[in-house]
């Protein structure tokens with residue numbers, strides 16, 4: 556039986572990093588193609604239809620964010636940013652443009668491979684969405700989000716979220732494994748006219764954590780990407 560290999564396009568101009576990524580991904584069963592500038596990358600995305608794109612933001616001929624913007628007008632191919640730009644604004648911008656994840660250089664191969672698996676699983680099968688659609692639940696560890704009854708339990712015990720707290724947890728559960736930006740959350744939860752002040756999210760999150768986390772200072776279920784947003788744990792964590 557021929558196993559389908561996922562094809563990953565690396566868009567990166569640093570030959571050392573390309574070499575490193577290429578061998579790491581090939582060893583782990585991926586087909587790898589590369590582009591060292593934005594112009595050739597755009598052509599390759601059209602002609603080769605990769606299953607996932609690893610994208611450096613600092614390219615010689617264009618900004619990687621322009622590639623995300625352009626790619627998102629016609630395809631949902633997962634885009635994982637790998638960049639030396641490490642500010643909160645850089646991450647939030649790329650994610651809001653439609654990147655699926657963001658890794659700051661330097662990063663370890665274990666983390667890279669985990670993020671790739673999550674991003675592939677998400678767009679391919681949307682495992683969480685399927686589970687939610689079929690069973691009306693999302694489960695990770697001892698945490699269970701029941702989308703029909705609108706309750707969250709931990710170890711079988713209802714943690715008694717308020718309606719707004721439930722909506723926040725439910726939204727993160729639908730995108731488990733992915734960083735969801737504050738901006739996206741505010742818009743999804745309170746509409747396009749929502750305030751851009753994420754203080755309300757922080758207040759709700761503090762209360763949510765007291766209810767769902769065994770130790771709120773060491774979150775196991777909802778992680779904070781400081782200055783960017785939140786990520787619900789998935790089976791990859």
Ligand code: CA
Pocket residue numbers: 567568569611612613614
């Ligand atoms: Ca670069």
